[in-house]
Amino acid sequence: MIVIAEKLNGSIPSCAKAIAEKDADYIRTYAKKQADAGATFIDVCASVKENELETLKWMIDLVQEVTDTPISVDSPDSRVCLAALPFCKKPGLLNSVSGEGTKIADVFPVIANTKWDVMALLCDDTGIPKTAGKRVEVFDVIMKRAKEYGIAENRIHIDPLVEMLCTSEDGIAMVVEVMSYIKKNYPKVHISGAVSNISFNLPVRKIVNQAFVVLAMNAGMDSAVLDPTNQDLMGMIFATEALLGMDEMCMEYIGAYRQGIFGVKK
Amino acid sequence: MIVIAEKLNGSIPSCAKAIAEKDADYIRTYAKKQADAGATFIDVCASVKENELETLKWMIDLVQEVTDTPISVDSPDSRVCLAALPFCKKPGLLNSVSGEGTKIADVFPVIANTKWDVMALLCDDTGIPKTAGKRVEVFDVIMKRAKEYGIAENRIHIDPLVEMLCTSEDGIAMVVEVMSYIKKNYPKVHISGAVSNISFNLPVRKIVNQAFVVLAMNAGMDSAVLDPTNQDLMGMIFATEALLGMDEMCMEYIGAYRQGIFGVKK
Numbered sequence: 001m002i003v004i005a006e007k008l009n010g011s012i013p014s015c016a017k018a019i020a021e022k023d024a025d026y027i028r029t030y031a032k033k034q035a036d037a038g039a040t041f042i043d044v045c046a047s048v049k050e051n052e053l054e055t056l057k058w059m060i061d062l063v064q065e066v067t068d069t070p071i072s073v074d075s076p077d078s079r080v081c082l083a084a085l086p087f088c089k090k091p092g093l094l095n096s097v098s099g100e101g102t103k104i105a106d107v108f109p110v111i112a113n114t115k116w117d118v119m120a121l122l123c124d125d126t127g128i129p130k131t132a133g134k135r136v137e138v139f140d141v142i143m144k145r146a147k148e149y150g151i152a153e154n155r156i157h158i159d160p161l162v163e164m165l166c167t168s169e170d171g172i173a174m175v176v177e178v179m180s181y182i183k184k185n186y187p188k189v190h191i192s193g194a195v196s197n198i199s200f201n202l203p204v205r206k207i208v209n210q211a212f213v214v215l216a217m218n219a220g221m222d223s224a225v226l227d228p229t230n231q232d233l234m235g236m237i238f239a240t241e242a243l244l245g246m247d248e249m250c251m252e253y254i255g256a257y258r259q260g261i262f263g264v265k266k
Numbered sequence: 267m268i269v270i271a272e273k274l275n276g277s278i279p280s281c282a283k284a285i286a287e288k289d290a291d292y293i294r295t296y297a298k299k300q301a302d303a304g305a306t307f308i309d310v311c312a313s314v315k316e317n318e319l320e321t322l323k324w325m326i327d328l329v330q331e332v333t334d335t336p337i338s339v340d341s342p343d344s345r346v347c348l349a350a351l352p353f354c355k356k357p358g359l360l361n362s363v364s365g366e367g368t369k370i371a372d373v374f375p376v377i378a379n380t381k382w383d384v385m386a387l388l389c390d391d392t393g394i395p396k397t398a399g400k401r402v403e404v405f406d407v408i409m410k411r412a413k414e415y416g417i418a419e420n421r422i423h424i425d426p427l428v429e430m431l432c433t434s435e436d437g438i439a440m441v442v443e444v445m446s447y448i449k450k451n452y453p454k455v456h457i458s459g460a461v462s463n464i465s466f467n468l469p470v471r472k473i474v475n476q477a478f479v480v481l482a483m484n485a486g487m488d489s490a491v492l493d494p495t496n497q498d499l500m501g502m503i504f505a506t507e508a509l510l511g512m513d514e515m516c517m518e519y520i521g522a523y524r525q526g527i528f529g530v531k532k
Binding site for chain 2: 166212240
């Protein structure tokens with residue numbers, strides 16, 4: 001499972017405060033904690049109204065002081081992501097593009113001949129499609145463009161856009177359909193998403209998040225934006241990999257437990 | 267989800283002690299706790315070498331002092347189950363029969379014209395089949411016999427026999443295949459099983475159990491032997507029902523939370 005660690009995000013109040021107060025220790029501490037907990041990428045999102053690029057540089061520099069884990073450069077503005085790539089010592093994840101506007105035309109040529117991964121959201125200028133069929137259409141357009149630029153499938157992470165369960169009439173059937181399509185037709189493409197969106201507005205969100213991860217992994221999800229210091233969630237991911245036959249004799253599960261990735265008394 | 271509450275079982279050391287010491291309060295307390303936590307049936311298993319029937323009567327009487335929740339009469343000896351049925355004030359679950367010996371021939375005619383449910387294990391005189399195909403063969407024989415006796419599909423719970431994950435090379439693929447066959451061909455038959463078997467010999471068993479329940483429910487499981495006072499597991503079941511589209515707008519999930527079935531600070 002590719003873990004995109006989510007805690008360094010200005011949309012989280014404590015992180016917004018740290019950014020406003022230039023609290024370097026906060027950034028370093030969470031970068032280190034998430035790296036130690038098994039993050040594949042450390043997501044860095046400024047979520048500020050002014051000086052976004054400068055803030056990203058400040059955050060990225062601090063993260064790189066304490067860990068070699070690659071950065072996920074996160075901004076709703078793909079051009080800001082592109083401008084921040086040179087701050088990173090090694091290739092990471094550009095988070096994100098989508099079918100909207102000129103995002104793909106801006107980003108794909110720049111990363112084409114690099115080792116950067118890219119996150120692509122299944123929405124376009126019409127918004128977030130309501131049906132699986134329409135999301136798959138957006139996906140197919142993204143893959144067509146990726147092929148034009150020679151971006152390998154295994155560098156692409158697709159966020160099918162998980163929406164809150166509390167207003168759904170058929171659970172996650174639609175997003176599972178999208179995931180299954182991707183898995184079947186492009187098995188090397190990573191299926192990703194922000195796990196905690198599913199539980200918005202519900203009580204005991206962690207339980208819904210955990211159950212969602214299991215079902216999403218069953219449908220092909222192999223990448224996710226989540227908090228790697230959440231031991232129950234990380235344990236659930238290792239358990240699910242074993243249950244799905246991706247971990248013979250549970251060696252990875254047992255190894256992660258021995259490393260303290262989950263199951264440590266708190 | 268049909269919850270067969272597992273705590274009153276002489277194979278659990280504290281329960282064995284209570285049985286040996288005739289500790290009536292222990293039996294009453296766990297019966298009440300499990301009923302309050304949302305049990306559909308209270309499983310009662312003596313697991314004693316001598317006086318099994320007498321012990322079952324003692325336990326069943328105590329359970330019925332504190333709750334109206336139906337009993338799951340549990341013995342490896344189907345004839346002991348049959349002999350204990352008259353102790354129950356209302357129809358419950360006979361746990362269990364299988365393809366072994368004369369179990370079906372003994373039990374099915376007796377319960378045919380009653381309202382008793384029955385648990386059937388997918389093993390026979392050759393033991394526990396190693397392949398999905400062989401288990402399905404046992405299942406088909408059981409269903410053929412049920413039809414002969416006019417036992418409705420929705421009175422039958424099938425335990426496909428979940429085995430420990432730690433020695434598996436392909437996770438739960440085989441048991442999922444059996445569940446999927448049952449679900450497709452006999453949608454009214456309940457798919458059941460003892461959840462905690464899956465995690466035998468692994469660390470942090472509760473995480474493996476929880477992930478297993480989610481995947482098993484996805485494959486059609488709608489009945490399970492488990493501990494309803496395990497709030498995280500119960501929460502996971504309600505969350506999964508919502509994710510699988512069986513709980514519009516999460517009303518059941520939210521209702522169970524409000525009733526204190528899960529999410530209560532401990």
